[in-house]
Amino acid sequence: MASNEVQGQCDPKFAKLKELLAANVASDEELGASICVNIKGKNVVDIWAGHIDEERKQPWEKDSIVNVWSVTKTITNLAALIAVDRGLFKVDDKVSKYWPEFAQNGKEDVEVRHFLSHASGVSAWDQPVTMEDVCDVEKSTAMLAKQAPWWAPGTAAGYHAINQGHLVGELIRRTTGKSLKQFVADELAGPLGADFQIGAQEKDWSRTSTLIPPPALPTEFFSALDPNSPAIKTFTGPPLNALFALSPAWRKGEIGAANGHGNARSVNRIMSAVSLGGEVDGVRLLSPETINLIFQEQSNGIDLCIGQPIRYGIGYGLPNPVSSPWIPEGRRCFWFGWGGSMVLMDLENKMTFSYSMNKMGAGTGGTPRTISYATAVYEALKQ
Structure with missing residues (x-):
């Protein structure tokens, strides 16, 4: 075939x-991609096509994996909610209760929920910082603890593009004794049999897809913004080159906001825990009460970093008729990865939709491809 x-x-x-x-x-339009739809615990769609290399010599196979960028955040934040469910911390607790060093420079009142809803005021690193620093999780996490917030914590949201996993991951480490990478392996991917990992082990590199970077943003996009704005500081602290994700440093690192590797099936397997009320094939990860926390709106306005209206719950985006009119309102939550990947949890239909790909489109909020696939899913559900 x-x-x-x-x-x-x-x-x-x-x-x-x-x-x-x-x-x-x-x-x-696609080089290689996979799509999965799970309804009431059954995969009604599990498809893939294309190639994992630009030369088109290696087909995208059933077990091909790819860096899913910020879809990683959905699994990192699920890990945090599992810790909440186990009573290890509460979303309204101050971060400093578990991570005393974080209270430096005006961050003493930052709460756990501010990490999970991009409201901590620490949306990236103060300069100077390099991608090599970011991949040194111990060093870069300590850097975040020392710096001052860029806005008053809890007063607004600004997308924690690359560092959310460092922040949440340190809470996981302090309260469970495990790194985020290990916690995801032991408590999520392992029990569910999901082919997903933070980073990518060297033994899996041969089945790991390349990436085609998205079109570059026009220079006037940046020149129009205040250089001291959270947006500029976030996306230059440090600047991110998509091809760095193919480097050993990135793959061996623990960037819980962005270096998860899997495919539509494995992301779907883990995140269906939310859609299905906390339990997947007898493995319970969350209680209904903890799932309800996701839908507590934390902010609903212009994100200081993305510059678009975004509605955040705890850990996930919530439907917003302005920025995501193609996602029906109601008990649904979701997030995207840079270039177009996505996972959407629809609790009303007990449905999870996921999409991963290697040819990146523009933006962080879904591409025309993402929208067309999700729209087709909802058209099918209406039938």
Whole structure:
């Protein structure tokens, strides 16, 4: 079977989804991608197509994995909610209760929920900082503890693009004794049999996809912004080159906001815990009470870093008719990865939709491809 042909299984109701993936691969909109839809605990769609290399010599296989960028945050924040569920900390606790060093420079009142809703005021690192620093999790986490917030914590949200995993991960380490990477392996991926990891072990590099970077932002985009704004400081502290994600330093690191490796199936397997009321095939990760925390709105306005209206709950984005009109309102939560990847948890339909790919589109909030796939899912659900 040619690699451009869609492989896997797809319920006939979701035929349009399969057709969209096939068309995007055939037209080179996609190089390689995977899509999974789980409803009431059953994968009704689990498909993949294309290649994991630009030369198109290696087909995207059932077990191909890719860096999913900020979709990693959904699993990191699920880890935090599991810790909450176990009574290790509360979302309203002050971070300094568990991480005393973080109280420096005006951060003494930062609460756990501020980490989980991008409201801590510490959305990246003060300069100077390099990507090598970021990959040294002990060093870069200590740097975050020392710096002052860029806005009054809790008063606004500003996307913690690369450092949310450092912040949440340190809470996990202080309260469980495990690194975030180990906690995800032991408490989420392992029990659920999900092929997902923070970073990527060297033994898995041969099945790990390359990445095609997104189009560069025009220079006027940056020149129009105040150089002291949280947006500029976040996206230059440090600047991120998509191809750095292919480096050994990145793959061996623990960047819980951005270096998760998996595919649509494995992300879906873990995150369906939210859609299914906390339990997947007899493995309970969350109580209904903890799931309800996700839907406590923390902010609903212009994100100081992304510059778009975003509605944050605890750990996840919530539907916003302005910025994501294609996501129905109600008990649904989601997040995207840079370039287009996504996972969406729909508790009303007990449905989880996930998409991962290697040819990155522009932006951090879903691409036209992402939107077309998700829209096709909801059209099928209406039938």
